[in-house]
Amino acid sequence: MPRTAAAPDWEPPEAEVEPTYRPVQINRADGSWAVGRINAWWHPSGDSRTWCRVKAMGRGEASTWMPFDPEHLLLLPTTGT
Template identity: 50%
Template structure:
């Protein structure tokens, strides 16, 4: 989760050249068991090989946040035809 300026945050994103920009619909499970629709708009792999995603949940999430990708709680949905 470390970047040039410390922890991965909105104010300290990963290096732009290492980010892969995407549009990926997802369904996110919260700790309370509830689910929400959202989208991933970027992927990044840190120096330890951990995969991170820039995630925003809908509706009206304040801003996207970087989260470690967990396929158990962040389900990728089809982005084109079924």
Template identity: 50%
Template sequence: MATRCGLLTWDCPPPEAEVRWVYQPVEVQYPDGTWEVGRISAWWTDDAGDLWCRLRTPSGGARPQWTRYDPEAVQLLPSTGI
């Protein structure tokens, strides 16, 4: 999605004042059906109302990536207690 400097990327994140920082463990399902544990470190809602998350997985590389949140592919896990 677009930000003030173009597409939403690591080098061009959403405006800081609009980002909600969190620590949210997740499980991510890939198109091939495999699952991987990861975490969301921030949420952002764009002007169109789409929800984006700053997602990091071990196989995703060194940096977290902004991605449109898909509740079918990214399952939120409890962050406290059981």
């Protein structure tokens, strides 16, 4: 099964997953933005892409794995002044 957001039941090997908590703004395909979070990273060997498990907030959507793309996922600050 391909590793895309279209396959929400797909999971990488748990031993290779790095838990995290990173707030993000998600640029959706329709051009709208949503607040969400990245709750895991995965760096597969032999693949130059970094994958992340993303969950949008407020719509009851499930988490999904997708390649990290800074044009579609804007990392938000976790600390500030």
